[in-house]
Amino acid sequence: MPGFLTLQGRRALITGGTQGAGAATVALFRELGAQVLTTARSRPAEMDEAMFIAADLTTAQGCDTVADAVRGRLGGVDIIVHMLGGSSAPGGGFAALGEAEWQAELNLNLLPAVRLDRALVPGMARQGTGVVIHVTSIQHRLPLPEATTGYAAAKAALSVYSKSLSKEVSPKGVRVVRVAPGWIxxxxxxxxxxxxxxxxxxxxxxxxxxxxxxxxxxxxxxxSTPAEVANLIAFLASDRAATITGAEYVIDGGTVPTA
Known part of the structure; x- marks a missing residue:
């Protein structure tokens, strides 16, 4: 069907794809014809082993494991969706965040994307095509000081990194975009x-x-529902968004009060 949204034949890596919006994105990408690998520390019983990589992406070794698996199983990648993120930091404001808490926020919300991009985006540039989607958060514009200072700061860093990457690799055929969800x-x-x-x-x-x-x-x-977030990500990954790069798309039901 002319104009039908499809990801047929695309090779995709989706991190954090075992629950929530990540799982919804994996399911939708497969429905649209993509060959998908996803990763988490352990595989859910219902997930096909062939599409899963067990790894701890908060470590450099875990990121290397995933990058090697992507190259070995898929022979490269056309789409990377960095869904991984979250926070276990205690409440109590900035004073409750010690060295370990700050490092944990960066290790989960920033460095996995940096490491996997460093390993896989050069291959996209060599093939002259690819899409990288960084899932940030409205928290980088609307932090909650009681509980999300570290998470918000890490997501802000991810957003700035994403914009910088887009300016470098878009001339080589690799689009880089951000999706900033609110409450899902x-x-x-x-x-x-x-x-x-x-x-x-x-x-x-x-x-x-x-x-x-x-x-x-x-x-x-x-x-928002996980499926609604997945729909936006699939559109941005598809050829329907072929001239979109360097931009951030907010999906938050209007939570952020400014444009």
Missing amino acids: ETEASIRLAERLAQEAGTDVEGGKRMIMDALGGIPIGRP
């Missing part, structure tokens, strides 16, 4: 809403409202 309604976020609700003596919908209030509100009245 994943299983983990629902568990958070349930915990907040229990602590506040309300129901899970009340817990969700507490999260939205902490973000300053979501004008559309709900978080």
Whole structure:
């Protein structure tokens, strides 16, 4: 069908693809015809072993393992989607973040993308085509000082790095774009809403409202779904977005109050 969005025949690496928006992106890419590898520390029982690489991407060795597997199994890569990210930092503001907490935020939210790009993007440049998508966060523009200072700073660094990379490799045929989600309604976020609700003596919908209030509100009245985030990523990875590079696309239901 003319104009139909397809990723047929594309070789893709999607990090953090075993849950949430990452899992939704893996499923959609496969549906659209891509050959997909994904990675996490351990493989879910329901995931095909042939499409999975077990590795700890917070280490340089783990990134090397994934890059070697991509070259060995796929013979190279056409699309890289850096979904990996998150935070386990304690609350309490900046003073609660010691050396270990800061290093953990960088090791999870910045350095895996830097290391994998360093290993795989030169091959894209040699073939004269490719797409790199860095999943950042609205937190780099809208940090929550009580709990996300380190995460937000790491995502801000990822965004600046991504922009710099785009300026270097776009003339070589490699597009680099960013996707900045707001709150995504994943299983983990629902568990958070349930915990907040229990602590506040309300129901899970009340817990969700507490999260939205902490973000300053979501004008559309709900978080994004993993599938909605995956749809945006698939579009940006496809030929329909062939002249888009160096840009950041926010998907947050209107949470960020400025353009």
